[in-house]
Amino acid sequence: MRGPRAAVRRPSRARARARGATIAAFVVLAATVPAAAVAAGTREVDTELPYVCTLPSGQWPATVRISAAFPDRVAVGEPIRPADVTTTVEFPAQAVADLAATGAPGVRAAETRLTVAVAQNDATAEATWRGTAQPVALPAAGPLTLTATGEVPTVTGRSAGELALSAADFAVDLALGAADDGAAEPAALTVECTLAEDAPNDGLLAAVPVGPDPGGPDGSPSASPSPSGTPSRPGSEPADRQRERAPRVGGDTPGGTQARPDAPPCRYDAGYPAGPMSLNAYITGHANVRKLKGAALIPLTCTLIEQGEPEFEFYPDFSGGTIKQHSPGDMYNGGRTWSPPFEATFLTFGFTPTTATMVLEQTGPLTIDSLGATDFVFTSTDTYVRVPLVLRVLSLTVNGTPLDVGPNCRTEKPLASPEPDPAHHPGDHLVLHGRGEQVTGEPATGYLLLSGGPLTGEVSIPAFTGCGADGERVDRLLTASVSGSGNYVKQMQGQTCYVAADVPNPQECTTDLQPLKIPVPER
Template sequence: MRGPRAAVRRPSRVRARGAAIAAFVVLAAMVPAVAVAAGPRQAAVELPYVCTLPSGQRPVTVRVSAAFPDRVAAGEPIRPADVTTAVEFPAEAVADLAASGAAGVQAETRLTVAVAQNDARAQATWRGTAQPVVLPPSGPLTLTATGDVPTVTGQSAGELTLSAAHLAVDITPSAADGATGAPTAFTAECSLAANAPDSGLLAGVMVGADPSGSGSPSASASPSASASASPGGQGGDPADRQGERAPKVTGDTPGGTGDRPDAPPCKYDAGYPARPQSLNAYITGYSNVKKLKGAALIPLTCTLIEQGPPEFIPYPDWSGGTIKQHSTGDLYNGGRKASQPITATFLTFGFTPTTATMVLEQTGPVTIDSLGATNFVFTSTDTWVRVPLVLKVTSLTVNGTPLAVGPNCRTGKPLASPEPDPANHPGDHLVLYGRGEQVTGEPATGYLLTSGGPLTGEVSIPAFTGCGAGGENIDRLLTASVSGSGNYLKQIQGQTCFVSAETPNPDECTTDLQPLKIPVPER
């Protein structure tokens, strides 16, 4: 928020310090690294997946290959090399694409890789881009994606394993010649099939000196002892439970910088051009699901914000005044107003392990209303963020068995929070609240629009509708398992990048005008 003498838009170093958030680090150190271990060995794994497409769920074959070192020292980074993710869609899926008017497709992949060492856990995202391809007249379609991936560093001796987990494939169809308008882009959300071998194990790398003094064992697609990684939504921390230090995951961000961890793109483009007061920032956090006694990690998601003009209203004696500001924004995920996919595992009804992949879809504008009071030395600011969101379930696995949810499984109404001003803000929507305080010239504490910080709220999850396939309706199952009130939500917004500045601040923005600061989720 900005206003006369309130110093809310602080000098760059002050804002950067004000954006720092004390929190536990889920994926540890955030610095670039290069693997230096010698003797890489190739691992190639073929895995069965089930993907949710606009026409329904389809079986898909995923082939992942990468080169890994034989053995590394504790604290020595491992960078998988020559990483390829090939996704083979069946003939039925190709026919569905052709029927929609597509002549070809281009795709990007996001493979969640669970990293495990002893009792410690972490997650990495392997991103890849596939070259555009023409749809074949018949038969399957294979999309082969390549790209750099984050490094992984084991913090102690013992085997470090990497296992494939959730896969998202962003598909952009191209129209056939003469067609009016291109078919709609979509994301295929994919989960490992129940018959996947070794729980999706890709490779194991030994960390630490070889106690026998003999040659090092090679990276293997089937190590003798492996631990399956827990998804990021079981209500437990991804760091260790018995004193183990979690493996570090570090890497380059698409588009621009080696000074921050892996993050999805967050950049204005031709379809969403920047304006004079445009900001962008990342958000992340945790959302409790009260009925399931657990929490789901909300992955890093981009937000695009347009600041409104601040209004300063002085006190009668000019000893200070109030500052109001109304801003708007949108979630941004590859052109869609939606979050990154959220994958979480809970014990349904207290005993059945259930893994769901979900997306929060925006159904109306994000509004950000700030009200500050200042005496020109001390400023306090209250901020309310409001956004209508529906929760869409894209895949579901119950006790290891995929359960078809269909393409339209979602809450029947938007998520709803208690609204402090219902007369001016009617309807169902999520409400998040944050308070920031600042002494002029000092770092801010709490939440401010430009520097970010924590926002909290409580949300009710409505009943589900449109869930099921093949004549089976599972609306009541999901409603009974998940829907209800009293679900606590804590969101962390990172430092914004003021993209329209004549000279963008290098402490806030990458060279290609993406947010430099990556927030860490807090409970």
């Protein structure tokens, strides 16, 4: 069922435009470009760079190898879309000893972040290349190698001249433990690395000419690069002119649609029309199943939100005040209020591999309540997302044998979280909490409704009912192996798209008013 949408006063066009400007203040990168075969007119780059990485025992050298395919040349305003991007990091034996000292036999998951400096003429920008590596065991001797693929934003030159992309800082988030040890909360370690001073060409990955070929049909020359072959450093133009000419990270791809990874549709339609303050956003993350000592990945799910009017209340001495906001919304998947199906495999009772395909179905209103406090310089905001969700099992395989669960296999009531305000929010529902902080004039950190961020909580999974067919019931099997309390949940909400703006922000919305930002699940 669909939760009721609270009535919201239609703001004046001026106020709506001002809100749109607030939303537009959060700038995000374009999302990933799927791997593709190398086409004609491209050149492959394979660069090996020295780094210095900080581990618990100190700083150790590491080697990062980056391979990708870049176009030979692009026109002004045409996005550069790296293809087949792979990042491989090799940690030396000393670093492996550091990891082994934690007692973990391997790396269950690794997420990499490579900062890429983008420069053209006197202007610069930064992009972040994200990747995910497969689980690996720690070697008994020798180095540890992790190979990652993942998000690569587009980069667009806004003037003629060579556009250079150079590797800069590199980081790896490690979840330690054997790939199949089932630990609900594996040890975590973030390894920060900096480019070594002796890195060749200051980490240059590629220099792509932007503009017409001097030998092309029109005979017009492109801007000349600096004598060193790379763009000159900022400083020869005023700062506002540099920003105006800076390469754009993200934006439109040829054909008028934004480059981003495959994602389920997330747009308003005739069955769910947009309102005056409508937002949409993706959310994804992990939910632990404590009994099974494992976690399930909740897939990208669309949420449609009607942002509520903020309520301001000043302190008596006007030294600051509080800001309250209530926003209703819904999960939305092809006209239904549930998540896309997702699959999870666990070892039931510690030894039997069991694979279940499930969906989370919303059975009541989704609400987002924020309360902030500010002294006009520093603002902190606590946000609670509440939604009643029933877990439905669509199919089940135990030790390779399919079991017919029937059409009505689900938890007998909604998932339940500890509720901090039960008098005002009775009943069983999931509660997720996010906290955001912001200093005036600086980017926000943590979670805010508009910019997104991490939301965490704890949930109890009720007993199952209606599971089975032809007289063979599996309710008790699912209840015994899955149901229980203390299951940790961490979801990541992406940047919202303000669909009601007079001119939607292209850094937040696709041309058909879907969220541009695709969040990455974190543990």
